[in-house]
Amino acid sequence: MFGKKKTAAITDAVQNKINSQRILNDKTTFNVRESFNELRTNIVFSMPAKGTKKVLVTSSIASEGKSTTCLNMAITFAEAGSKTLVIDCDLRCPNIGNLLEQNEKKGLSNILVNDCSIKEAVFETKYQNLDVILSGSIPPNPTELLASDSMQSLIDELSKEYDYIFFDAPPVNVVTDAVIISRISSGVVVVCRQYVADKKMLSAAIDKLKFADAKILGIVLNDVSVSKSGYGRYGKYSVYSSYAYNSYPSRNDSV
16 A cells, blocks of 8 residues: 555656646747747737637647646736636646646636635736636536536626636537637637547537637647757657647638
């Protein structure tokens, strides 16, 4: 038993080290940071309207790096001076808390069932201008909570405080949660990890979002090794070496 606990502790330590290297920090290479800065610029010009911009980040399937991408994107907006909030909307398999090494018990699900106030669930990160609401307690009915009037009311209230709100949502092809959240979002960014998701999976995810009239801002191509052009892998871990940015029309737009 002791051996298992010790092994688990070592595994957690290794995972925490990996997580810390995935998140933008002072040791992040110039090329990786510049890629996220360019992504920020593209998003800004894709949503020129006034008011709070609400960006949904999702993927077609699991393990494509959507949570890390979401958090890193939010960091770049916060660093640019925008008051920014990240909400972990993956109420089934949350990851933002792991990436930030935060174990807050209260979060989104608790707010939605009136188990805590917004103030109790929002915590400040070490990044200036960046706050986070974690997923909270794992509920038995995540889809219903995300589709509730309480969710809409929450976002309306938060929009009075923040310039940008980023939603980390579950994969589109796994559950319907991301499609539901897209209805209250200003735009959607889809993360696609090379050699993980194939064209059919990505196309299916895009079709589901378009059917919900979501504004798809583009696709972040993750975990790409293109060292010849200067974007090598980030240390020994697979992170964000490059991205492809393509626009997809909604159902109401002309092709």
